[in-house]
Amino acid sequence: MSTRIRLARGGSKKRPYYRIVVADVRSPRDGRFIEKVGTYNPMLAKDHPERVTLVEERIRHWLAQGAQPTDRVLRFLDAAGIKERTARSNPKKAEPGRKAQERAEERRQREAAASEAAAEA
Numbered sequence: 001m002s003t004r005i006r007l008a009r010g011g012s013k014k015r016p017y018y019r020i021v022v023a024d025v026r027s028p029r030d031g032r033f034i035e036k037v038g039t040y041n042p043m044l045a046k047d048h049p050e051r052v053t054l055v056e057e058r059i060r061h062w063l064a065q066g067a068q069p070t071d072r073v074l075r076f077l078d079a080a081g082i083k084e085r086t087a088r089s090n091p092k093k094a095e096p097g098r099k100a101q102e103r104a105e106e107r108r109q110r111e112a113a114a115s116e117a118a119a120e121a
Helices: 056-064 071-080 098-120
Strands: 003-012 015-024 035-040 052-054
Touching (some): 003 056, 035 056
Antiparallel strands (some): 003 015
8 A cells, every 4th residue: 555645635715724644645635544643734824833733753654664745745844854855956947938938039039120220210
């Protein structure tokens, strides 16, 4: 059985509250889980101590059993010093898309043509 440490959403509309749970990969996001190992309340301030609560002993146990944390949970575990998260590098993230690059090139050509016409006159 493959397990994941992931978030299960609770709370009402526009007021999210998440449980950090260990669940089978085949079970639905908010469905059946094996064990609750923490909570995450994004409505609290980032420096609030109860924003993320973790049961470190149980999380370490499940990691030793082969449970894989999701990316968001791995961020919490890295901040708590439980598991290291490798930094990702995506150098193309800041580049505009292909269509935007084409529009920018057309705009440059129009401006160049306009400046040439103004220089000749």
